[in-house]
Amino acid sequence: MAGSDPLAHQGLAIVVMGVSGCGKSTVAAMLAEALGCSFIEADDYHSQANKAKMSEGIPLSDADRAPWLESLRDAIRDRLDGVEDVAVSCSALQVRYRDVLRAADRGYEPGEYAACRVRFVCLRASAEVIAERMLRRSTEGKHFMPASLLRSQLDLLQIDATEGVTEFDTTTTRPGDIVRDAVALFREELASTVPS
Numbered sequence: 515m516a517g518s519d520p521l522a523h524q525g526l527a528i529v530v531m532g533v534s535g536c537g538k539s540t541v542a543a544m545l546a547e548a549l550g551c552s553f554i555e556a557d558d559y560h561s562q563a564n565k566a567k568m569s570e571g572i573p574l575s576d577a578d579r580a581p582w583l584e585s586l587r588d589a590i591r592d593r594l595d596g597v598e599d600v601a602v603s604c605s606a607l608q609v610r611y612r613d614v615l616r617a618a619d620r621g622y623e624p625g626e627y628a629a630c631r632v633r634f635v636c637l638r639a640s641a642e643v644i645a646e647r648m649l650r651r652s653t654e655g656k657h658f659m660p661a662s663l664l665r666s667q668l669d670l671l672q673i674d675a676t677e678g679v680t681e682f683d684t685t686t687t688r689p690g691d692i693v694r695d696a697v698a699l700f701r702e703e704l705a706s707t708v709p710s
Contacts (some may be wrong), residue, residue, distance in 0.1 A: 524631060525594045528700055529615060530605040533667035535644040540590045541637060542556040542603035545694045549599055549700070556604035559586045571677075573666040583614040590618035594631055606634065607670040609677065627677050635696055636673060639685040 528549075531543035539555060546553035561581050564574055586604060593600040606612045612634060616622045619631040673679050680699060682692045 525597045525599050526700060527590045527594060527600045527602055527618060527632040527683075528696065529604050529606055529634045530611070530637060531604055531612070531634050531679075533605065533607070533644060533671060536637040536639055537689060538603040538605070538637060541635075541684075541692050541696075542601045544689055545602035545696055547600045548693050548697050549601065551599035551601060551644060552590055552593060554586070554600055554602045554604075556582075556586050556602060556606075559589065569666050579611065580614075583611055587618045588616050589641060590615060594618055595620075605667065608669060608672050608673070609674050612677070615668040625676075633700065634677065635692075636679050637666075637684045637692070638683045638696065639683065641668060643685050 530538045530545065533537055539557075541556075560568075564578050567574060567578065574644060586602070590600060590602060595660050602615075604615065606615060613624060614678075616624075616627075616630045616632045622630045622632070663692075664669060673681070680696070682695070684692070
């Protein structure tokens with residue numbers, strides 16, 4: 515029984531975040547495979563109205579994002595409540611958006627980032643590299659987000675140094691290396707948050 519085993523972990527959600535085209539989905543899926551946990555693609559939680567709006571090059575408002583983030587939070591909470599680890603791909607560009615996701619941890623107290631079971635890895639690359647990736651995906655019909663929305667995403671991206679967000683540059687670091695480093699980082703994290 516997990517409750518009686520002092521070595522049992524409580525589950526951890528690792529959110530791979532960043533602007534569209536930075537490699538979130540690729541890295542999060544690889545991370546899920548490496549950790550043997552489930553994978554949640556945040557794009558799957560967008561309403562058709564949100565997807566249509568973005569496809570037309572219209573940035574989402576906070577009112578558009580709220581139900582999306584809440585449904586994603588609930589999906590993460592289901593995994594954490596089941597004492598499961600989960601890798602998530604989500605833009606999560608602002609502190610307030612990440613705080614919605616952190617609330618998936620029922621014990622989270624706002625600002626208590628180190629104790630939260632929802633952790634963030636931010637992928638970065640130059641605007642030129644990301645624009646090229648977005649244009650290629652859009653042209654190939656692989657994603658609804660056009661490259662014209664990149665500037666609005668870059669303008670929204672905000673990380674507070676106190677959050678403990680781990681950052682990787684995908685311009686110079688391959689996805690496999692990011693996954694390797696993240697696995698090492700979060701294996702230690704799981705060990706450090708084991709109930710005593």
